[in-house]
Amino acid sequence: MQGKIIKQISNQYTVSSNNLEYICTARGKFKNEGLSPVVGDMVEFDSSLLRIDKILPRKNILSRPTVANIDYALIVTSLKKPDLSYTLLDKLLTLVIANNIKPIIILTKLDLMSKKELKEYTPAFKYYNSLDVPVIPNTKLKKLKKLLKNQTVVLTGQTGSGKSTLLNKLDKTLNIETKPISDALNRGVHTTRHTEIYKIKNIYFVDTPGFSALDLNITKKDLINSFKEFSNYTCEYLDCTHNNEKNCGVKNALAKGKILPSRYINYIRFLKELNENTSKLYK
Ligand SMILES: Nc1nc2c(ncn2[C@@H]2O[C@H](COP(=O)(O)OP(=O)(O)OP(=O)(O)O)[C@@H](O)[C@H]2O)c(=O)[nH]1
Ligand SMILES: [Mg+2]
Ligand SMILES: [Zn+2]
Numbered sequence: 235m236q237g238k239i240i241k242q243i244s245n246q247y248t249v250s251s252n253n254l255e256y257i258c259t260a261r262g263k264f265k266n267e268g269l270s271p272v273v274g275d276m277v278e279f280d281s282s283l284l285r286i287d288k289i290l291p292r293k294n295i296l297s298r299p300t301v302a303n304i305d306y307a308l309i310v311t312s313l314k315k316p317d318l319s320y321t322l323l324d325k326l327l328t329l330v331i332a333n334n335i336k337p338i339i340i341l342t343k344l345d346l347m348s349k350k351e352l353k354e355y356t357p358a359f360k361y362y363n364s365l366d367v368p369v370i371p372n373t374k375l376k377k378l379k380k381l382l383k384n385q386t387v388v389l390t391g392q393t394g395s396g397k398s399t400l401l402n403k404l405d406k407t408l409n410i411e412t413k414p415i416s417d418a419l420n421r422g423v424h425t426t427r428h429t430e431i432y433k434i435k436n437i438y439f440v441d442t443p444g445f446s447a448l449d450l451n452i453t454k455k456d457l458i459n460s461f462k463e464f465s466n467y468t469c470e471y472l473d474c475t476h477n478n479e480k481n482c483g484v485k486n487a488l489a490k491g492k493i494l495p496s497r498y499i500n501y502i503r504f505l506k507e508l509n510e511n512t513s514k515l516y517k
Contacts, residue, residue, distance in 0.1 A: 236290075239275045240431035240438075247271055247286060249279050250433075258284045273429045273440060274302035274386060294333045297451070301388050301429060301440050306381075307335045310372075310391035310400060313355065314346040319392075320358070324500040325450065326390055327367065332456040335388070338381070339369045342396035361494045365462050372400050379404070379435070386431070386438040405434045450507055457508060461501050463493060477505060 237251030249256045258279050260271050264286075271277060271286050272295065278288040295302045307330040311323055323339070330337045339362055344352065359369045370378050389397040398412045432439045450457070454475065458464060464476060467483030476484035476498075488498050 260286045272300045305385040306387045310395045310397045312342040312395040320496040328460040331460040332452045342372045382437045388440040
């Protein structure tokens, strides 16, 4: 039989197939082959032995959280408590795009902002929208539901940004545990401990442990391509990294105010990070 892994707690996998759930273990051979089933995997399984026999080819796989076959990533971004970080936002966008997943930015905690504060963010949100990254507040869920019909969706974003709260809003019967973030540290305590898919109407949602930092583990080419706006500009060198090169179209566009400065700053930050990671490998 074929099914989709919707939950994993250590070596117990819940496989959903024809609206039934089977709690299975994985065959020993997976371990020997260095390949383990993960949430989101389409698998062949034995429904009487309750054993996963085969993992079907993956469309993509995201690490931290480890989830396979993702269509969309909701980058849940709170404006306050925890405060919005453009660096984290751009890093998540890069990671998502480099993994062939479509990003959507979900804004949370708009209610904690004054009108004046919100206005300051508007140009940035418009900029992301212009990159074909929808920016949707967590108060406007109708539009989101339409977009995500029949899709497998991962939620990512800082701990305390409101991922579980969003799922609870989408389905009042879920009652996923949420927790107020600690005011003293202004950052949350991790509340979600395992990876699980919730089917909400026609959408497969993945609720995952939150993370507040992550390493970039992609190629330089992926990094450059993930900054989609850069491809609008022409540089003297075809392999321009838009850093120290002369006659760089991206840097010219930045100087003309066509590129959001925080985007370029973060790009250079990530480029350095990748270079450092590479030099570490050869040391
Ligand atoms: N004021 C306000 N509070 C919110 C909003 N969304 C979430 N919260 C609160 O923020 C806190 C953290 O929300 P969670 O949904 O637990 O956050 P999470 O992203 O799932 O966190 P982890 O599971 O730790 O990664 C809770 O107290 C929520 O009630 C919002 O739009 N406005
Ligand atoms: Mg949570
Ligand atoms: Zn360039």
